[in-house]
Amino acid sequence: MTVARVPFRAPVVLAYTAFVLIGVSAGVGGVLLPAQIGDYGVDMATIGITFFTFSAGFMLSGATAGGLIERHGPRLTLAVGGGAFIAAALYTATRPPFWALLAVQIVAGYGGGLLESVLNAYLAKLPSATTLLNRLHAFFGVGALLGPLLAAWMLTALPWTAVWLVLALACVPLTIGFLLVYPRHDPPGDTAQAAPPGDQDAVPVAVPRGDGGAPAAELERTGLLTTVLRAPAVLLASVFLSVYVGLEVGVGNWGFSFLVTEHEEPDLVAGYIVSGYWLGLTAGRFLISPVATRLGLTATGMTYACLAGVTAASALIWAAPGGAVAGAGFVLLGFFLGPIFPTAMAVVPRLTSARLVPTAIGVLNGVSVIGGAALPWLAGAVAEGVGVWTLMPFALILALVQLAIWRLIETRMTPE
Structure with a gap:
């Protein structure tokens, strides 16, 4: 099989870094809950509504990620995800009214979910995808372990909103990085074939395999x-x-x-x-x-x-x-x-x-x-x-x- 070498180390490293941040944002949630309950004067069941609104945004991102990548490519789609996360985090850092906190979690879930979907899809097309994706999700675990420590340390001197401000600021250079190092469009065809053993930097030549058995006309009619x-x-x-x-x-x-x-x-x-x-x-x-x-x-x-x-x-x-x-x-x-x-x-x-x-x-x-x-x-x-x-x-x-x-x-x- 003929292969073409492409420099994909920078996008992979940036993906790992992004998943650390996603893990941190997931890890801080539990530590911040008592402070949020006290600040808003609500009970545990009421603050738990944020879990459902976040999940709604996350599911929405899963439904729209493929179409966004198809039309705009991974670069802009990642920028949209990063921008949505930054906007939601910055607004949360202003200590919004409780109803607005519930609503903005939809945006946070959408942004974080979009980043996860696009980065998973990008790495799944690279050679040694299994190892790369395992490392990607391992870095999520690293962030999830660091997040509670960060939040607990910050809460000793700062309000809970400061944690969200840090998350927003940390996502800014990542989003700039997405625009600089990710391709504008995915390569055409099927790049999922395995690379030769030991050829960790080789991306196979595209071999179209058909869209799940669906003719192109049907695919255009029904949608992705x-x-x-x-x-x-x-x-x-x-x-x-x-x-x-x-x-x-x-x-x-x-x-x-x-x-x-x-x-x-x-x-x-x-x-x-x-x-x-x-x-x-x-x-x-x-x-x-x-x-x-x-x-x-x-x-x-x-x-x-x-x-x-x-x-x-x-x-x-x-x-x-x-x-x-x-x-x-x-x-x-x-x-x-x-x-x-x-x-x-x-x-x-x-x-x-x-x-x-x-x-x-x-x-x-x-x-x-x-x-x-x-x-x-x-x-x-x-x-x-x-x-x-x-x-x-x-x-x-x-x-x-x-x-x-x-x-x-x-x-x-x-x-x-």
Whole structure:
């Protein structure tokens, strides 16, 4: 296969930096909630409405990302996402009325979601996409770990609005960078084919593969989003990631209560274990993909191995006789969960055509927040009614569901 070398290091480094900021913005939220509740004089249920408005903006970004990339290219689409995030953050920093805080979260969710979708789509078209996307999401984990520390430190001397001002200012040079280093338009055709081993800087020559079986005339008539939503493989991948995010967030949200109630761990120890879960998730994204590549595992094979690890870790925590074993299980669970989301993004070019990849990734990204909201809520409702011990059987069931869905997805992939 003939390849053409292109300098893509600057866009990749900028993408990693952007995901650190996205992770920081996600990580500060929980630390700021008590200050926002006190400032606005609302209760926890009322401030929780911001989660839904943010998610609405995030889902909207997933639905529109592909069309924006198609018409305007990644450069301007990233600038729109960065601009929306900056505008929302700056307005939030002015301490708006509560109704306006709810509304501006739609803009913040749209801007952040657009950045995520476009950067995922861009890296998915590069060689060694699986490793690149795992690193990308690992840097999100780095930001999510740093965010609470930053917010807690700033709140010792400044109001909560100052944190949003810092986020807005940090996004300004990133947005300028998007305009300087990203291409105006995506290259035509399908660049999803794998590069030769060891050729990390080679981008394969485009090989058109057809728009998911849809003729060009039909694609123009129905539109990118409608065509993607009619693709069974993309819908299965969306459900897969929705279940994944539900499992990841559900364990992250309720793991502390599980450890304190079921294993009678002190609050401090339980907090450390939950932190170990998130550290394990970040480490898994940095480490597993390179090791799998050296062992000759494909992206699908690595995902099967990770899903098996998630299943085993969930069973280990459930059966653990003591807190130490359960703690080790939490770290292992995070470690094996880590690569699943970015690897699912990396195989999207094998589920549809190059022209539909950005739209498909936007749909996957947007739909994933449904599971991230609904399944943790369901886990909490079950725990409230039956007992928090149900968390790990719940996680085990979701792990098995992921295995079944991944098998269905694999049968619809083009060969690696």
